[in-house]
Amino acid sequence: MFDLVFWLPVMVGGTVAGASSGLLGTFIVGMRIPFLGVCVAHAALAGAVFGSLCGLEGQALLFPALAGSVLTALVLGLLDPQRVHLDDNVVLSFLFSATMGLAFLGIGLHGILGRSDNDVRGLLWGSLNFCRWRDVWLMLASAGALVIYIALFFKELRAIMFSRADAAAAGIRVTVVWSGLLILIAVVLTVNFQTVGGLMIYSLISNPAAAAFQLVKGCRRVMLWSAILGAASGLGGFLISAATDLPSGAVIVLVSSALLAVAALIRRWR
Amino acid sequence: MSAPAAEISELTVQAARRCVLDIEQLNLPAGQITALLGRNGAGKTTLLRACLGFVKLARGAVRVLDCDVPRLEAAALARFRRRIGYVPQLLPIRSEMPLTVREVVAIGRTGRAGLFRSFTRTDWQVVDEWIERLGLGALAGRSFAEISGGEQRKAIIARAMAQQPELLILDEPTANLDLGWRERMVEIIQQIHAETALPILLVCHELEVLPPACRNVVLLGDGRVLAVGTPENVFTGERVTALYGAGLRVIHEHGRHAVVPRGGAHV
Structure with missing residues (x-):
């Protein structure tokens, strides 16, 4: 028997994670920086690892995880690619390796100090099936902040998505607006990671946005469709997994991949 | 007489400890099309970027639209850039x-x-x-x-x-365009200038791209100003030979300009 009281937060969590990841995926895919998701995840992990070494545990690890991911986002946002003569993806690669190194150093220190690192590992590999209402509220709050930010700075973000250099030349405060978006991306991804796991989030960032790019034109429409397809992947994947007793994370990833394949076929047939 | 659209004096820009721009004095007149020409690496794009406040100066002054560009703080720089229309060389595709x-x-x-x-x-x-x-x-x-x-x-x-904008900056607007599109682009620049009387700073490699309304040419070489004047005065046969090698001649006809091989143009 399907226990709705138990599974309802899981369904809502999957839907919210899909919608928010799909929405910010529009910018990540549109600006060709898909590595950002991996980078933020490892920065969050590094933050949580050192938080754990300082004695924090359970939900409290979210704070150092957020600190790690936001700090990394700020470094990326404040670096001017033209001034440092490095492409965003090269900077992301550097940040990824640095944060991953820190995270594994911290995990190694857990072993040396004889401490458990289960809470920390759960951050990267959280499972949607354990999502509770408290997690859902956090996800809703971070997704709400993202939506408000995008609504407030929509025209600037649209220009930045086209080209940061061109936007700066047109007199747009790129560093301020771009850094703000990166911070929110870091917050949304960190909250989603610890609730539903890294694997699922990576696919929900890229697949719905890539599918939306196939189907519609115009920044607003792409964002809307990306969020809808992300939500459909999260909820649809969970419902299929519940009906077939297959692992929910894997099914959600496969549903989002299938949506992208269908979108590509629709574009080809048009 | 109105103030110049841009005044550059004693400007030095360095990159990797190498001087890439060294200009004693250069004024871009208001209401005119000024073309910036020179070989690859002459410093054309660096000069544009200095005018937009994207380049850190080793020394000198860059005054554009009555703004002391290097001294502008972030918010003022953004307001200043809103007054300039910029068409970059590379498009983000x-x-x-x-x-x-x-x-x-x-x-x-x-x-x-x-x-x-x-x-x-x-x-x-x-x-x-x-x-x-x-x-x-x-x-x-x-x-x-x-x-x-x-x-x-x-x-x-x-x-x-x-x-x-109060100033239009075009960085190689005909790059990668075929002959037909190149001519349409020249017409567009000419038309914009005729209708708006905007000062236009045009960077290009080919004389063919200069619209008839362009009567002011700045020739850059190794980061320095080699010559300033009308296209006919700046692009003489001797100078073209010195710049690009022997075997070339310059044609100035009906306000348009072209460099062709000395062997002659076949009709």
């Missing part, structure tokens, strides 16, 4: 780009509209006016990534003009 042509042109109004403010009806009217004036009306709803290179260039010029 990505297949994942979700923006339509109309949205790309609207980027020109974004800075002017200001933070926390939506576009007004006037903003969209200006956007649509420049879309129509540059013949992009039928493409307005199309994806920017899907239109041709020439149409993309026109959209970027429309974007710069939608800014209602």
Whole structure:
């Protein structure tokens, strides 16, 4: 028997994670920086690892995880690619390796100090099936902040998505607006990671946005469709997994991949 | 006589400890098209970037539209850049780009509209006016990534003009365009200047790209100003030979200019 009281937060969590990841995926895919998701995840992990070494545990690890991911986002946002003569993806690669190194150093220190690192590992590999209402509220709050930010700075973000250099030349405060978006991306991804796991989030960032790019034109429409397809992947994947007793994370990833394949076929047939 | 659109004095820019720009004095007159020519690596784009405040100066002064560019702090620099329409040499083309042509042109109004403010009806009217004036009306709803290179260039010029700029900077606007598109682009620059009397700073490699209205040419070489004057005075046969090698001659006819092999043009 399907226990709705138990599974309802899981369904809502999957839907919210899909919608928010799909929405910010529009910018990540549109600006060709898909590595950002991996980078933020490892920065969050590094933050949580050192938080754990300082004695924090359970939900409290979210704070150092957020600190790690936001700090990394700020470094990326404040670096001017033209001034440092490095492409965003090269900077992301550097940040990824640095944060991953820190995270594994911290995990190694857990072993040396004889401490458990289960809470920390759960951050990267959280499972949607354990999502509770408290997690859902956090996800809703971070997704709400993202939506408000995008609504407030929509025209600037649209220009930045086209080209940061061109936007700066047109007199747009790129560093301020771009850094703000990166911070929110870091917050949304960190909250989603610890609730539903890294694997699922990576696919929900890229697949719905890539599918939306196939189907519609115009920044607003792409964002809307990306969020809808992300939500459909999260909820649809969970419902299929519940009906077939297959692992929910894997099914959600496969549903989002299938949506992208269908979108590509629709574009080809048009 | 009105103040120059830009005044540059004792300017030195260094990159990797090498001097890439060293200009004693250069004025860009108001209301005129000024063409900046020179070989690859002459410092043309660096000079444009210095005018826009993107380059750190080793020394010197860059005064554009009555603003002391190097001394502007971030907010003032953003306000200053809103007064300049800039068409870059390289266009950001990505297949994942979700923006339509109309949205790309609207980027020109974004800075002017200001933070926390939506576009007004006037903003969209200006956007649509420049879309129509540059013949992009039928493409307005199309994806920017899907239109041709020439149409993309026109959209970027429309974007710069939608800014209602006080100075238009064009960095090789005919790069990678075929002959037909190149001529259309020259006509567009000529038309914009005739209709708006905007000062235009045009960077190009070929004399063929100079519109007839361009009567002021700055020739750069190794970061220095080699000559300033009319195209006929600056591009003499001797200078072209010295710059690009022997076997070339210059044709100046009906306000247009061309460099051809000395063997002669076949008709």
